[in-house]
Structures are given as C-alpha cells and as structure tokens.
Amino acid sequence: MKIYHYHRETGELIGDSIARENPLEQGEYLIPAYATDVEPLAVGENEAAIFDEAIDSWTIVPDYRGQTFWDADRNKHEITELGVEPKDGWLTEELPLTxxxxxxxxxxxxxxxxxxxxxxxxxxxxxxxxxxxxxxxxxxxxxxxxxxxxxxxxxxxxxxxxxxxxxxxxxxxxxxxxxxxxxxxxxxxxxxxxxxxxxxxxxxxxxx
Known part of the structure; x- marks a missing residue:
C-alpha cells in the first residue's frame, strides 16, 4: 500500500513510500507518524498539497515561496511562507526608474x-x-x-x-x-x- 509523507510542521507533501504490512495483523499496514494513506490532491503551478490531520484530508494552498515581487512603489517583497500570495498589482520585475x-x-x-x-x-x-x-x-x-x-x-x-x-x-x-x-x-x-x-x-x- 502506498502512503504519503507530509512535513511535521507545515503539513506539505514531501514524498511517498510503500507501507509495510503489520506482522501481527494480516491485511493491515503500518503507517508511521506524519504519513497517511489518503491520496493527495493534484496541484498546479504555485500550489502545494497540505495534509490536515484534523479532517484527515488534503487541501491546496498557494505556494510562492522563494519568489520575489515588487509593488508599485518599488518595495521588494520576498515570499517565504506557504499560503502567502502576491497582492494584486505586484510585479515579478522591478519597475524601471524614470x-x-x-x-x-x-x-x-x-x-x-x-x-x-x-x-x-x-x-x-x-x-x-x-x-x-x-x-x-x-x-x-x-x-x-x-x-x-x-x-x-x-x-x-x-x-x-x-x-x-x-x-x-x-x-x-x-x-x-x-x-x-x-x-x-x-x-x-x-x-x-x-x-x-x-x-x-x-x-x-x-x-x-
């Protein structure tokens, strides 16, 4: 059985593996901490799959980490966290000076x-x-x-x-x-x- 591992703090999908069968219960599988057998949702560009343990389900959140944007006043914004989106009007390149x-x-x-x-x-x-x-x-x-x-x-x-x-x-x-x-x-x-x-x-x- 395939299981899916997620980050202990952010909940984001970090990989998958094959679960080991429980030697004490035939047909049952061992699922370690921070893993689930629930298949994650497909994600698009600038998205990440996050596992919510409270509802035992995956959700999709914005993922712009590592990207830099500039606003109309040429202020620089570096996104470092999941779930943070660039604001309307932010540009991927700094406006040239007049x-x-x-x-x-x-x-x-x-x-x-x-x-x-x-x-x-x-x-x-x-x-x-x-x-x-x-x-x-x-x-x-x-x-x-x-x-x-x-x-x-x-x-x-x-x-x-x-x-x-x-x-x-x-x-x-x-x-x-x-x-x-x-x-x-x-x-x-x-x-x-x-x-x-x-x-x-x-x-x-x-x-x-």
Whole structure:
C-alpha cells in the first residue's frame, strides 16, 4: 500500500513510500507518524498539497515561496511562507526608474561621494597630527589654529601643519570638482565610481 509523507510542521507533501504490512495483523499496514494513506490532491503551478490531520484530508494552498515581487512603489517583497500570495498589482520585475528618478539618484550619489570625500580628508589631516584636532576645517565645525599659537608649538611646527592641511584641502577640492563636473545627461554612474575618494587617493593628490 502506498502512503504519503507530509512535513511535521507545515503539513506539505514531501514524498511517498510503500507501507509495510503489520506482522501481527494480516491485511493491515503500518503507517508511521506524519504519513497517511489518503491520496493527495493534484496541484498546479504555485500550489502545494497540505495534509490536515484534523479532517484527515488534503487541501491546496498557494505556494510562492522563494519568489520575489515588487509593488508599485518599488518595495521588494520576498515570499517565504506557504499560503502567502502576491497582492494584486505586484510585479515579478522591478519597475524601471524614470528619467527624473535616475537623475535624482545620480545627484544623490554625487552628494554622498562628496560627503565621504570630505570625511576621508578630515581623517587624513587628524591622523597626521592627532593632537591638533582644531586644524580640521573641512566640515566647518572646528576653528583653525590661530596666529600666536601656544608657545609649546614652535612656529616651524605650525607652518608644517598649515602646509599639510592646505595641501589636503586642495586635493579634496580638486577631487570634488571632478565629481561635481559630472552630470546625469552626459555621464553614467560608472563614471562617478571611477573617481577615487579614499584617504590614500587624497594623499596621492596632495603629493604625499
């Protein structure tokens, strides 16, 4: 006799086998836990057969597990459970961005790159002279070393710090100009990503 095995938690059909005859009762068969001799219903695409022990019967439920959909707002939905169906209007592919959205995306990437560039330039400056945090001017939040700096710092030290800082600022501004010069109509995201903004790139640009 053929029996059908189902998942202990979801109830879904997972296979079949031939039941063993009960050695103590001729004509009777041994049916293990999470199995039944009730033949499952035929299923179609995106369907699964589920055994309901309460009614000793199979039912059909939607099965879109492993599939991804997008709604009209481009929100991504991954279905991971049995019985969950995509909502009306959900698409199997993400809607392409409009020209306006692509342009906005391009400008946002430029802004993010410039912000990261300045952050990296600040790190270059403060890592070279960690005890003089007030030399950090790129983010506009800290004051420069004033004339008549503390006598514990020699004038020659101050000049070295000022020169180093200015060279880093110049390198930052040059790289930033390369970023701002790009436009969505004439350039691609690949063109933006080809501009290097790391700390090492800034130091190279400053001649260090």
């Amino acid at each position: 020209e306006e959205e692509l342009a906005e995306q391009f400008e946002t990437k430029k802004e993010n790159m410039i912000s990261q560039l300045k952050n990296n330039a600040n790190k270059v400056i403060t890592s070279r002279f960690p005890e003089y945090h007030q030399i950090n001017l790129l983010d506009g939040t800290k004051e420069d070393i004033p004339d008549g700096w503390d006598s514990t710092v020699r004038v020659s030290d101050y000049a070295v710090i000022k020169e180093f800082k200015q060279n880093i600022i110049t390198a930052n501004n040059d790289i930033e100009s390369n970023i701002t010069a790009l436009s969505y109509l004439e350039n691609s995201v690949d063109d933006l990503e080809s501009i290097r903004i790391s700390q090492d790139d800034i130091k190279i640009g400053a001649g260090y």
